[in-house]
Amino acid sequence: MNIKVFNIRLAKEFCQADQDKMNHFLDSVEVRLTSTNFVTTGTTDFWSAAVFYLPKEAKKGNTTTKLSEEELSQAERNIYNALRLWRNDLAEKLEWSAFRVCHNSHLMAVAKTNPRSIEELEKVTGFGKARTEKYGEDIMAILNAL
Incomplete structure (x- = not known):
């Protein structure tokens, strides 16, 4: 199993781009488990999301695409x-x-x-x-x- 950590910054100028980056990744893997924590550093607040995943395998007979x-x-x-x-x-x-x-x-x-x-x-x-x-x-x- 693999793990990837994302930080979703709450500042409006970063939030959507950070979410889009994570969504793109989530679409490309088979998610097994996630864990999120809110992090505040005094200057930057963000959600930290750990994603435990397996690479997506092509399913035989499945013609569904993303x-x-x-x-x-x-x-x-x-x-x-x-x-x-x-x-x-x-x-x-x-x-x-x-x-x-x-x-x-x-x-x-x-x-x-x-x-x-x-x-x-x-x-x-x-x-x-x-x-x-x-x-x-x-x-x-x-x-x-x-």
Whole structure:
């Protein structure tokens, strides 16, 4: 098992870039465990996230590839952007980094599949029982509003 540590600086000029860097990495590996800690040094506050991972292996017979924003239709991009706004607002309210709520790749998967029920949402990549229980009602409300 491998480990990689990320520091997500809270200063507005760094926060999004640091999150994007971590999201890009998370999309490329199989995450086994994560641990986060809030660090304050008096001058710089940041989240330190340790990611224990295995390299992703190509699955035989699986033709699914990683989604990118460019592959989303305009309607899917609208859903994705609405979900990102919701996630960023929730993370700010909780004083968390956005990746702790949901990774970009998971939001893209929701936008692409556009689930019509909580049961369908639970089957979307990156979701499951726990994340769906926490955020499913909010996500379904967003999807139904669009």
